Amino acid sequence: MSxxxxxxxxxxxxRRSWWYHATYYAQTWRGSVASxxxxxxxxxxxxxxxxxxxVTAHTGLVQGQTYIHFIAPSLLATTTMQxxxxxSLWPVLAAIKWIRTxxxxxxxxxxxxxxxxxxxxxxxxxxxxxxxxxxxxxGSFGALQSWWCxxxxxxxxxxxxxxxxxLVAFAATAQSDGSFTTIYRFGFVPMFLFSATxxxxxxxxxxxxxxVQFVPLYHGVALARAAAFxxxxxxxxxxxxxxxxxxxxxxxxxxxHTMRRRLxx
Amino acid sequence: MKYAVTSxxxxxxxxxxxxxxxxxxxxxxxxxxxxxxxxxxLGPNGAGKTSTMRMISAVSQPTxxxxxxxxxxxxxxxxxxxxxxxxxxxEDTLELELSVRQNLxxxxxxFDLSRDILRARATELLDFAQLSDRANDKVxxxxxxxxxRLTIARAxxxxxxxxxxxxxxxxxxxxxxxxxxxxxxxxxxxxxxxxITTHYMDEAEQLCDRLVVMDHGAIVAEGPPxxxxxxxxxxxxxxxxxxxxxxxxxxxxxxxxxxRVEVLPDRIxxxxxxxxxxxxEIHEAGIVPASALVRRSSLEDVFLHLTxxxxxx
Numbered sequence: 001m002s003x004x005x006x007x008x009x010x011x012x013x014x015r016r017s018w019w020y021h022a023t024y025y026a027q028t029w030r031g032s033v034a035s036x037x038x039x040x041x042x043x044x045x046x047x048x049x050x051x052x053x054x055v056t057a058h059t060g061l062v063q064g065q066t067y068i069h070f071i072a073p074s075l076l077a078t079t080t081m082q083x084x085x086x087x088s089l090w091p092v093l094a095a096i097k098w099i100r101t102x103x104x105x106x107x108x109x110x111x112x113x114x115x116x117x118x119x120x121x122x123x124x125x126x127x128x129x130x131x132x133x134x135x136x137x138x139g140s141f142g143a144l145q146s147w148w149c150x151x152x153x154x155x156x157x158x159x160x161x162x163x164x165x166x167l168v169a170f171a172a173t174a175q176s177d178g179s180f181t182t183i184y185r186f187g188f189v190p191m192f193l194f195s196a197t198x199x200x201x202x203x204x205x206x207x208x209x210x211x212v213q214f215v216p217l218y219h220g221v222a223l224a225r226a227a228a229f230x231x232x233x234x235x236x237x238x239x240x241x242x243x244x245x246x247x248x249x250x251x252x253x254x255x256x257h258t259m260r261r262r263l264x265x
Numbered sequence: 266m267k268y269a270v271t272s273x274x275x276x277x278x279x280x281x282x283x284x285x286x287x288x289x290x291x292x293x294x295x296x297x298x299x300x301x302x303x304x305x306x307l308g309p310n311g312a313g314k315t316s317t318m319r320m321i322s323a324v325s326q327p328t329x330x331x332x333x334x335x336x337x338x339x340x341x342x343x344x345x346x347x348x349x350x351x352x353x354x355x356e357d358t359l360e361l362e363l364s365v366r367q368n369l370x371x372x373x374x375x376f377d378l379s380r381d382i383l384r385a386r387a388t389e390l391l392d393f394a395q396l397s398d399r400a401n402d403k404v405x406x407x408x409x410x411x412x413x414r415l416t417i418a419r420a421x422x423x424x425x426x427x428x429x430x431x432x433x434x435x436x437x438x439x440x441x442x443x444x445x446x447x448x449x450x451x452x453x454x455x456x457x458x459x460x461i462t463t464h465y466m467d468e469a470e471q472l473c474d475r476l477v478v479m480d481h482g483a484i485v486a487e488g489p490p491x492x493x494x495x496x497x498x499x500x501x502x503x504x505x506x507x508x509x510x511x512x513x514x515x516x517x518x519x520x521x522x523x524x525r526v527e528v529l530p531d532r533i534x535x536x537x538x539x540x541x542x543x544x545x546e547i548h549e550a551g552i553v554p555a556s557a558l559v560r561r562s563s564l565e566d567v568f569l570h571l572t573x574x575x576x577x578x
Contacts, residue, residue: 013344016374016375016377017375019374020371020374020375023367023371023374024360024363024371027362027363027367028362099358099359099360099361100354100356100358101358101359101360103354103358104352104354104358104372104419105375106324107322107324107347107350107352107354108347108348108372108375108376108423109344109345109347109348109375109376109377110344110375111343111344263324264319264324264325264326265285265325
């Protein structure tokens with residue numbers, strides 16, 4: 001019987017939840033890997049080369065970069081955001097309400113917090129891997145101009161966590177997935193389009209520029225550009241990092257509350 | 266899977282209360298479950314069974330009262346207690362996209378069991394659940410009975426001392442139910458203490474050494490099935506049907522023949538000691554039913570007597 005007891009003191013229990021996700025992914029990864037590698041190539045080819053041709057003819061460089069180089073880092077930011085969204089809404093509601101695997105998990109030694117941490121740790125793991133792949137792809141298009149680019153996977157992971165943590169917390173409060181579609185339509189799609197993703201903030205009229213500061217993805221895009229090009233002021237970078245970290249920390253705190261409430265009360 | 270039987274109870278609950286906001290789902294229940302026993306919880310929907318099960322699974326905390334599971338306090342030692350329990354939930358909660366074997370091995374990781382141990386136990390449990398030849402099939406393709414057996418096998422991956430089953434056979438066909446009962450007997454023989462909720466009275470009579478009947482959040486009866494029948498019902502029941510529009514009148518004439526008479530929309534039940542004798546007396550008194558049936562009292566009679574015939578939704 002002793003092997004059923006908690007023999008690995010010192011190892012946090014959430015590691016078991018992380019491992020569960022990793023094993024699950026190892027069984028079902030095939031579809032997502034192809035899209036992880038192919039999507040950025042298609043995207044850069046279409047927008048960077050295609051649209052970039054027009055931009056270059058019309059405007060020349062954008063903030064000192066060719067258009068394809070300008071948009072390449074924002075691709076990493078938008079993709080890691082999407083990873084955070086995709087892993088956090090439907091899969092979490094399914095595990096709570098539809099297939100109820102989280103309920104099976106809280107009947108084992110795991111606590112709701114362990115499930116939350118394991119889930120987020122797994123999403124971050126995927127973000128690091130995706131970030132590494134994207135860094136290589138972006139680099140192969142010649143868009144990396146600084147050793148700071150090595151931090152791109154970490155920036156990707158931070159972006160993913162900043163979105164995943166509050167979204168998991170929110171999903172744990174949802175009774176149906178109706179609100180998720182609304183979040184996508186009126187949250188993520190506009191954010192994807194308007195976070196200085198495809199053009200600099202200076203393209204906005206003056207009164208709109210401060211508003212962009214409140215758009216979470218904007219901070220991810222700005223960080224990714226700063227790392228790729230090795231530019232940006234220290235103060236601005238600290239501001240962007242802080243913004244995303246506050247989202248992540250607040251999301252985790254909220255998630256601890258909602259997961260416990262939903263699973264064991 | 267042999268366990269020492271000690272005199273210490275495996276689970277003790279005293280005055281357990283579970284409140285959700287203003288709603289009191291469990292209103293102060295007390296019970297003791299001994300090692301090696303199979304203990305049942307019966308009760309209509311909304312009686313507080315599931316809330317009670319969640320508390321004794323060390324998943325949710327009681328609002329008040331004291332609870333000791335395996336000699337430990339679940340508010341302090343929750344993870345340790347759950348590491349020694351097996352829980353079969355009402356829904357199967359399996360990973361449908363994964364194989365039968367993967368479901369067992371992955372779940373075992375929650376208990377921090379090594380890969381080698383898991384591989385060996387999964388093989389053993391697949392055999393126990395009669396799923397060896399389906400080991401590599403996706404769970405999605407299994408029948409309801411197979412999924413249920415897999416869920417039970419999964420709950421055994423940590424070799425639990427106490428197995429908690431919430432409606433283990435609901436929705437299964439008779440063949441699947443009988444196979445499951447046989448497996449639960451085997452576990453009982455191995456000394457695994459079991460706690461079962463069920464809506465099937467025959468299942469409770471078959472499996473449970475002792476049981477409690479819950480209604481409106483409280484325990485209304487407790488004891489071995491036989492004793493409950495003896496205490497709350499008569500030895501036999503006579504079921505009579507009449508071709509009449511005035512059952513009240515017939516009812517009045519039947520009262521002297523039985524300990525208790527119950528009038529249902531389609532028939533009249535007489536609770537008596539010796540059904541055949543009663544039936545003869547009725548005929549001799551000139552009362553002629555359209556049909557008559559004498560049967561032994563069952564747990565179902567006790568259950569309906571204690572919890573009423575009103576439908577609870």
